[in-house]
Amino acid sequence: MEAINRRSTLALGLTMAATPLVAWGTPAAAETYGPDEGEEVGPGVRVVALGERASVIPAYKMVKLRDVVIQPGAKTPDNVMKNDMLCHMTEGELSVVQNGKTFTVKKGDVWTCANADTTEGTQNKSSAVAIMRVIDLMTS
Numbered sequence: 338m339e340a341i342n343r344r345s346t347l348a349l350g351l352t353m354a355a356t357p358l359v360a361w362g363t364p365a366a367a368e369t370y371g372p373d374e375g376e377e378v379g380p381g382v383r384v385v386a387l388g389e390r391a392s393v394i395p396a397y398k399m400v401k402l403r404d405v406v407i408q409p410g411a412k413t414p415d416n417v418m419k420n421d422m423l424c425h426m427t428e429g430e431l432s433v434v435q436n437g438k439t440f441t442v443k444k445g446d447v448w449t450c451a452n453a454d455t456t457e458g459t460q461n462k463s464s465a466v467a468i469m470r471v472i473d474l475m476t477s
Contacts, residue, residue, distance in 0.1 A: 370383065370385055370404070370406055370468075375404075375406065378413075379411070379412075379413060379414070380411060381407065381408035381409075381410065381411025381461075382405065382406070382407050382408070382411050382412075382413055383405075383406045384403055384404070384405055384406075385403060385404045385406060386401070386402075386403050387402040387403055387404060387470075388401070388402045389401040389402070392474070392475075394474070396474075396476070397421075397474045397475055397476055398475055398476055398477060399475040400472060400473065400474060400475065401472070401473040401475060402470070402471070402472055402473075403470075403471050403473070404427070404468050404469070404470050404471070405468070405469040405470075405471060406466060406467075406468050407429075407431065407459065407461040407466070407467045407468075407469065408461065408466055409461055409463060409464050409465060409466065410461060410462075411460075411461055412458065412459060412460035412461065413458055413459045413460075414458055415434065415456050415457065415458035416456065416457060416458065417453060417455070417456050418450040418451065418452055418453065418454070418455040418456070418457065419452065419453075420452050420473050420474055420475050420476065421449070421450065421451055421452050421473075421474040422449065422450045422471050422472060422473050422474060423447065423448075423449055423471070423472040423474070424442075424447065424448050424449070424450065424469055424470070424471050424472075425445075425446070425447045425469070425470045425471075425472075426442045426443060426444050426445060426446045426447075426467070426468070426469055426470075427444065427468045427469070427470050428444060428465070428466060428467060428468040429443075429444065429461065429463055429465045429466055429467030429468060430442060430443040430444065430461075430462075430463055430467060431459045431460065431461055431462075431467050431469060432459065432460045432461075432462050433448070433457060433458075433459050434457065434458050434459075435448075435450070435455060435456070435457045436454075436455060436456055436457075437456075442469075452476070
C-alpha cells in the first residue's frame, strides 16, 4: 500500500472539488405533483394515494400512506378523524386547528390524530404549496 503524502492528498482534494455535487450525493428533493394528480377533495386540496399494506401491528389491520397537497390560501374543513394517524409536513407550512387549539406546523414537523377523539382542520396561509404526508392506521 502506498503512503499518502502531500501530493496525493492535494490531488484527491482537487478531484473532489472538481467532481459535481451529484456524484457525492444531494439531499432528496421534495415530492411535487401536477395539477391533475390525485383526487380533488376541496378547492385547492388534493389527496395523492401513495400505497398501502397489511399491518403487523396487532391493533391495526392495514396502513395507508397519502399526501395531502394544499395550495396557498386553501383549507380543509374541521373533520373528526376516522382512524388513528401520523402526519408529517414534507413541504411548506400549515395552520392547524386541532380540538380547538391552533398551532403551526412547518417542514419536518410531525403530529398525531386519534380516532374519534380528534377534530382537525388546516389552512395554508403561506404563498407556497404545503404537502402533508399522512400515515393512516386502519383498524378495518
